[in-house]
Amino acid sequence: MSWLTWRTGHLVPEVRRYLERARLRTVLEVGCGMGANLLCLAPRYPRVRFVGLEATAAGVERARANLAEPPQEFAAAHAAAPLTNVEIVQGSILDPAVLKG
Numbered sequence: 001m002s003w004l005t006w007r008t009g010h011l012v013p014e015v016r017r018y019l020e021r022a023r024l025r026t027v028l029e030v031g032c033g034m035g036a037n038l039l040c041l042a043p044r045y046p047r048v049r050f051v052g053l054e055a056t057a058a059g060v061e062r063a064r065a066n067l068a069e070p071p072q073e074f075a076a077a078h079a080a081a082p083l084t085n086v087e088i089v090q091g092s093i094l095d096p097a098v099l100k101g
Contacts, residue, residue: 015037016044019041024048026050026051027051028053030053030093031054031055032063032088033054034066035052035062035063035066035067035088036066036074038067038083038086039067039083040074042083043083049085050085050086050087051086052086052089053092054088054090055090055091060090064088067086
């Protein structure tokens with residue numbers, strides 16, 4: 001099983017169920033990496049603001065690039081560019097200034 005199959009088949013449905021019950025307006029993903037979870041979720045919830053927090057500059061750059069132009073394998077996850085409800089922020093969860101925005 002590929003990581004994308006696992007993510008879209010197991011992880012994303014669990015998060016989706018929670019999002020639908022909780023009716024959240026903002027979701028923070030700590031350690032968003034390349035933005036894969038955001039690519040799977042954000043297109044399905046255009047009224048929810050998604051914030052990906054990533055510690056490394058390289059990770060932020062990669063996530064932003066993937067959000068601007070989703071990789072081919074995300075076509076199956078219904079990702080469409082551009083995703084206007086996603087923001088990638090570099091920083092640490094330990095820094096309160098990061099979470100104020």
